[in-house]
Amino acid sequence: MTANVTLSAHMEAAGLGQAHLAQRLNDHIARLYGEPGRISDRHVRNWLTGKTSWPQRRQRAALEAEFGLSAERLGFTPPPPRSRLAQLASAAPVTTDPLEETVRRRKFAVTATSLAAASLLPPQAGARPRVGMNDVKRLETAFLDLVASDNTHGGSVSLETRALAFAQHALERQKVGTATSRVRSRLYYLAAAFSGTALWAAVDSRQVERARTHLHNALYLADLSGSSQMKTRLWLHASLLASQEPGGMREALDAAYEARSTYACRSDALLHSLALARLAGIQADAHSGEPRLGLAALRNLDGAHEAFQRAEGNDARPAWISFYDDAELEGLSALVMTRLGRHEDAEAHLHRTLGKLRPEYRRNRMYYTATLALVQLRQGEVELACSTAGSVVSGGHAPTGRTSQLLARFGRQLTAAAPGSRYVADWKVRHPREGEHRT
Template sequence: MTGNELLAAKMAAAGLRQHELAQALNDEIGTLTGRPGTLQDRHVRNWLTGKTRWPQERQRRALEAVIGCTAQELGFIPPSRSTAPPSLPPEESVRRRTFAGNVVGLVAATALPPLPATSYRRIGMSDTERLRVAFADLVASDNVTGGTPSLETRAVAFAHHAMELQAVGSASQRVRARLYELAAAFTGTALWAAVDSCEPERAQRHLERAMTLAGLSGSAEITLRLWGHAGILARQTRQFNDAVAAATAARASAACRRDPLFRSLAHARLAGAYAGAKRPTDALRTLEHAIKAFDGADPHADRPVWMGFYDRAELHGLSALVHAGVGRHDEAEAHLHHTLSLLRPGFNRNRSYYRSHLALAQLRQGEAEQACTTALSVLPTQPGDSLTERTSRLLTEFTAGLNSAAPRARCTTEWMDQYRPRRPQ
């Protein structure tokens, strides 16, 4: 018997817990039959573990109405010679499934570890190790492609799977803390993917859930990561005071007190928040603290896999954003050249992102022709290639600035000829 991965991922994408889904279905059954349903969270758990493979008819109809998918699309398997009830009208089905956006259609590609073969067993560190490996794979995928809806969906599904392990087995306190930490880590990756996709409402929901899980885990490192993402989300929505507050909270983390590299990252992000809040003196002073802490860190210390992105190249990149934020575009350009020369293979998303910033820095110094050359190197060249929404918006900003600064220049015409057919849709 294997778990129902599709249902688990659909619930996770909707932010539904077992008891919440049960209550929603009971309400829908009441609408359909005139009498509320009697489902409890144990019924949902039986669906998730695979113990119940085909719900009753009224339950299937309620699931279709609430989630917007047929029972088969939710991973249920009908008995032989059984016919499923008719679907809802297409327009109603489409309306109901908007809760999950575009991401749930990609759930089938999520390779989740199986739930325990029995309804209750001992959960151990081997289970958490499998999830740790899956988390490392997601981090690597993010470095290459950036925050895509597919990655967000996979991260949410794995977070839900970690919490399912909490529910279906016994475990030591150490294992339970680790499961909470992994669930927070996966949810944090979903948060980051939503930020990279410029979906602030989804990101905020992930943030709230991840913070709860991180608190239950007691992990200072995961909490630091989440405060960092919260600050970037606040800057994206132009809540600059909130960005400063989040970055300040990250800097106060116990992880920063223990490890200079964590402290360096927190200082660098706080400097960026100060730059966005138009506090240039604080921004540049805090950036100096980031550089000093980085120089004092042990590069070979054991750290979480998500921290692997923060190296000298990333410090130069974050420094460039600070200098650009305070109007020092020549300094920003210098740091960006260092970033691009130091970036390791596999960090494709960051390469495109920082090249876009380099084009903007050059344009703001009046170097329109050089800026166009740089920007052209960012555009996708192969069918199927794409940019994250954050990078796409930088190119939109670049295009507007170029048309304003040099509307009649040959390089502007050449850029527009190349940009229009290849710009992300």
């Protein structure tokens, strides 16, 4: 049994509870079939939990009328097709009662006539619902919730799926109702924001192909919204995505340069600081092939710290950049230093990061703690490194995404650094999953 997170996300985006949705679906059935619907909140609950994976025909029609999406795109799974012989064998027998047949024909004729007449009526003013700032605010609240979930739990298939469902809902609002240009621009922005969150979730779990699809869609939507801030975010994600692919460092650098050159970066010191810190990280990662990039990374990192000091703390900024504070800047600085082989400097930055991180940023704390373990191991502090790495996997929360991959790397480097030692044996016994080779 698999929960239908897609339907759940669409309900959440539309502000619909189970009972409210059931009522609206019954209204759709009455309009479509001329008979009252009998959907209850129990039916909706069964759909959400996955107990019912394919609603009945009338229920599907009502759901599609409500959300403007097919049942499959709402997260339902149709049953496998049966053979033609089985379909004929299970078909309802044709009635032989003349009275019942007459009633059925009369009812069909009345319904068909009514539908035909309705189709000839001129469209009435206000027939399409008005889409306004209340719809936008509900989606903005949903986006804040997704950002908080990512900060706590990290990227996951569930986060990716929910974000895509919200993006689709934002676009559907454009189709089903009338709206001002301001509202339309904001809906495109939110569709891009949700797509960007799906992109980040795929990047965090190293699902490169899915991430590329999300990136292309999100950039298109950001163009429609006209938001330079959103383009900055997406190009920064694009740089990390490209850096995960073999031979992708040139593309990663170009994407990071593109993020740095946006109007938003030129006009907001905080965004400029983030873009410079991410560019420095990419340059440090690529410096072995081009030594000059190491010096450029240090210059850009200094620029990131200077821009951060200039940033005005009370400026209105998008929700997605709320993670970027002095703790995160220290963490990004540590990544630059460790990629340049300056492990003592990296460790100092990491201790400052872990001392400043906000409590709710659990995903980042796990990631930077795993990074600290690797840095300590590379300085020959095997026992301390094992203790640090152990604190990540014994904290009651399973590591995911990049953190899980960092711990897998730690296990491999520990085996190489201290082969046959009790530390390696103890790590493999206590944390066998984190010792596996992962790509």
